[in-house]
Amino acid sequence: MTRQRELIYRIVTAAPEHRTAEEIYDLAREEIPSLARGTVYRNLGLLVQAGQIRKLEMDGAPARYDRDPLTHPHLICQRCGRVEDLTMPEALLAPLAEDLGEPITGYELKLYHICPACRG
Amino acid sequence: MTRQRELIYRIVTAAPEHRTAEEIYDLAREEIPSLARGTVYRNLGLLVQAGQIRKLEMDGAPARYDRDPLTHPHLICQRCGRVEDLTMPEALLAPLAEDLGEPITGYELKLYHICPACRG
DNA sequence: ATACGTGCAAACGCTTTGCACTCTC
DNA sequence: GAGAGTGCAAAGCGTTTGCACGTAT
Numbered sequence: 556m557t558r559q560r561e562l563i564y565r566i567v568t569a570a571p572e573h574r575t576a577e578e579i580y581d582l583a584r585e586e587i588p589s590l591a592r593g594t595v596y597r598n599l600g601l602l603v604q605a606g607q608i609r610k611l612e613m614d615g616a617p618a619r620y621d622r623d624p625l626t627h628p629h630l631i632c633q634r635c636g637r638v639e640d641l642t643m644p645e646a647l648l649a650p651l652a653e654d655l656g657e658p659i660t661g662y663e664l665k666l667y668h669i670c671p672a673c674r675g
Numbered sequence: 676m677t678r679q680r681e682l683i684y685r686i687v688t689a690a691p692e693h694r695t696a697e698e699i700y701d702l703a704r705e706e707i708p709s710l711a712r713g714t715v716y717r718n719l720g721l722l723v724q725a726g727q728i729r730k731l732e733m734d735g736a737p738a739r740y741d742r743d744p745l746t747h748p749h750l751i752c753q754r755c756g757r758v759e760d761l762t763m764p765e766a767l768l769a770p771l772a773e774d775l776g777e778p779i780t781g782y783e784l785k786l787y788h789i790c791p792a793c794r795g
Numbered sequence: 796a797t798a799c800g801t802g803c804a805a806a807c808g809c810t811t812t813g814c815a816c817t818c819t820c
Numbered sequence: 821g822a823g824a825g826t827g828c829a830a831a832g833c834g835t836t837t838g839c840a841c842g843t844a845t
Binding site: 612614615628630633641643647650651652655657658659660661662663664665666667668669 | 732734735748750753761763767770771772775777778779780781782783784785786787788789
Binding site: 557559560589590591592593594597598615 | 824825826827828829835
């Protein structure tokens with residue numbers, strides 16, 4: 556754990572925000588101005604691989620990073636891209652998986668809305 | 676509807692496959708060899724906007740196009756990227772949306788597995 | 796003739812990567 | 821002093837776009 560990686564991890568996990576690599580990069584440079592963008596991407600990748608954080612691909616927008624590595628659904632504002640975590644009764648998905656007769660290795664559920672702030 | 680757009684639409688809707696732009700481009704050039712990649716992207720975009728087909732963003736892989744424009748879940752092979760359509764009892768999502776007390780403008784549900792072919 | 800669509804190639808945005816250097820153990 | 825991690829800049833990849841030309845009304 557280098558200073559850089561520790562900082563990046565701290566930024567992702569400190570707040571419930573789901574930030575983009577660029578946002579993390581900007582925040583991190585307040586503390587380590589020499590930090591390189593590549594280092595941010597590299598470390599985010601490593602943290603994801605290590606199961607410490609989660610990457611959220613965003614449909615035509617930069618990916619965002621979630622401090623909670625466990626699978627759970629997200630509520631996404633279609634206007635500003637803000638992401639909120641949802642809690643999902645596992646029971647909800649079970650019947651669907653059962654119908655398939657297929658072992659499911661994971662899932663991804665995104666709900667879209669216009670957040671109160673954007674609704675005005 | 677030009678010849679090119681008609682062809683692209685036909686390729687997407689003819690088969691249940693969820694093809695990438697590149698695959699569609701290759702297939703289309705068998706019929707119109709002069710077809711440009713840009714034309715494929717442009718027309719796919721227009722068809723999506725017109726609500727005739729649906730674009731499926733694929734998490735770090737090229738997008739795929741679905742002949743069914745209606746929202747429905749997908750079963751995706753993590754190894755080869757193959758996509759199958761699922762039918763989702765609307766009733767399943769309703770309680771979740773209700774809990775939010777938020778108007779949902781859309782959803783996206785992806786289930787992941789290793790398809791029989793890849794499982795060997 | 797007028798508007799829309801095409802082919803081509805260059806640009807774009809996000810992300811990854813090769814490299815030489817610098818830490819750390 | 822060996823191995824991992826960094827900063828930098830260039831490349832990569834899927835996709836988009838500006839432009840001049842073609843094509844269909």
